[in-house]
Amino acid sequence: MSLSINERSRNLIVPGIRQFANQLVDYPDAVNLTIGQPDFPTPDAVKKAAIAAIENNLTGYSHNAGIVDLRIAINSFFNDTYGFSYNPDTEIIVTNGASEAIDTLFRTILEEDDEVILPAPLYSSYEAIINLCGAKVVYLDTTDTEFQPSAERLSSLITDKTKAVLFNFPSNPTGVIISPTQMDALVDVLAEKEVYIISDEIYSENTFEGNHKSFASYEKIRDQLFLLHGLSKSHSMTGWRIGYVLGPQEIMQHVLKVHLYNSICASLPSQYAAIEALSNNRHVPAEMNKEYIARRDYVYNRLIEMGLEVVKPNGAFYIFPSIKEFGFSSFDFATKLLKEGGVACVPGSAFSKYGEGFMRISYAYAMPVLIKGMDRLESYIESIRSQQSTTANTSK
Ligand SMILES: Cc1ncc(COP(=O)(O)O)c(C=O)c1O
CATH class of the missing domain: 3.90.1150.10 (Aspartate Aminotransferase, domain 1)
Structure with a gap:
């Protein structure tokens, strides 16, 4: 053919x-x-919550952004753990794993020939989706800085074409976390620029010494920032397909359209399981x-x-x-x-x-x-x- x-x-x-x-x-x-x-x-209580949902015939579509109780649970989790808050009605969307959050977000914000800066080495999905959107990847080499992205290097890579910068810490594949001083320096550079910041913090709960610090805890970049997250790693739920994207309302209304045309909603029994994971299984x-x-x-x-x-x-x-x-x-x-x-x-x-x-x-x-x-x-x-x-x- x-x-x-x-x-x-x-x-x-x-x-x-x-x-x-x-x-x-x-x-x-x-x-x-x-x-x-x-x-x-996956923790037993989480499995039981999904089984109960199925037995109670909670097996249909949900609100496109995810059931409101889950969005409330997501906000409470971040608020209690990291001290920042997102509006469950307008700033949180539940997706089919963090993978769909990456795809949906990039397809919402990227236009042809936009550039996205990615600290590298990095998880390969980002590049694939950016390329599918007709945008270009610009790498920020971290191999000579113990895999920490240098703020000076970042600053030198930002051009008129830069649409977004993405971070993934703790990192797949290196396992490193970003140091708080390094993060402060990156935020100082980015707060001055008209670029989106995407932070994939799916491994945040797997931080071994000290507490994870989120890019979302910096108030001054809140209107540029999207936080990507999910339960695949923290609660051993890779097959349940629950992720979420959090961001400013003005853009999230468009992210929601892309998400709903792509997949309508995340699996409903998995959403009930996710409430249990985020509420009673934070340990x-x-x-x-x-x-x-x-x-x-x-x-x-x-x-x-x-x-x-x-x-x-x-x-x-x-x-x-x-x-x-x-x-x-x-x-x-x-x-x-x-x-x-x-x-x-x-x-x-x-x-x-x-x-x-x-x-x-x-x-x-x-x-x-x-x-x-x-x-x-x-x-x-x-x-x-x-x-x-x-x-x-x-x-x-
Ligand atoms: C950095 C990173 N982000 C996102 C994902 C995708 O997660 P999910 O299973 O929730 O789609 C992975 C999976 O390995 C990952 O390593």
């Missing part, structure tokens, strides 16, 4: 994570450290964090012992060591590690070209899996180092 399709869809590339995961099926004995979702079950992420911290410490210490360069992450459940010393592309390194070393990690290039030279390890896995994975990684690294030193010696 010779019918064409949308050129921008044709040009989308399959995410690096998916390309890599496709190889995994051929190596069933590999230790898989690629998955970006918690390995805990759940802290319980998961105890486990993540023990795993993070274990994996970090093992990587350091292996002599790999790595920034210690303080949130999410990822760690992003450098593999530059081996001289392979990150895709080749990850492929060889899978085939010859029996461990699957995501090549850093899946997180933009700025992730080249790194690999992402997820520690959303039980300790015995991590121990086996680190043992295998260590043996593999030793074998490459000894091969490389033999080659270097024989070529002298």
Whole structure:
């Protein structure tokens, strides 16, 4: 058939994570450290709330923005936890996961040839949606600043074409959180500019030391800011598809139109589950964090012992060591590690070209899996180092 399709869809590339995961099926004995979702079950009370909703026939459409009780619960959660407030009637929309919030928001605000600044390495969905909108990504390199976006660099990248700047802290793939002083400096730059700020804080509840600070706590950028969030990570609810976008009323009325034409509303039983998660199960992420911290410490210490360069992450459940010393592309390194070393990690290039030279390890896995994975990684690294030193010696 010779019918064409949308050129921008044709040009989308399959995410690096998916390309890599496709190889995994051929190596069933590999230790898989690629998955970006918690390995805990959804809390029982949350499951029961959805079951009760289904049994009470609460299975139809809801208000396009989500049921009002959920929007109230979202506002109460942010107000109690972080001290800022959004109007549940006009400033909060419940979406099908944070993914739909990203798509809906970008399609609401972006026009062709707009530029969006993204600190990189970064989660790949943003770029794909920006490209689908005909807008352009401008990267803010964070690889030489311990993955913290520099305010000076940000300032130098802002042009007349810049429509938005997006932040994602705690970060996927690096696991770093943004320091409060760095955040102050970024906010000072952005408050002076006519640009939107989008903050994807989906990993906020997985902050390990100190308290998460939200961009929404800065009053002076409130009319430029959109906060993206959801329950996938904090309450291990990736399959329930509940996310939310919070922002200024003036723009949110347009975000709501894009959302309603796209999906009408989020799943209703999941919305009832979300109320339970945000009201009576706020303690759940802290319980998961105890486990993540023990795993993070274990994996970090093992990587350091292996002599790999790595920034210690303080949130999410990822760690992003450098593999530059081996001289392979990150895709080749990850492929060889899978085939010859029996461990699957995501090549850093899946997180933009700025992730080249790194690999992402997820520690959303039980300790015995991590121990086996680190043992295998260590043996593999030793074998490459000894091969490389033999080659270097024989070529002298
Ligand atoms: C930074 C970031 N934002 C958004 C998402 C998507 O979340 P959801 O499952 O709620 O669509 C992910 C998923 O991995 C993520 O890592």
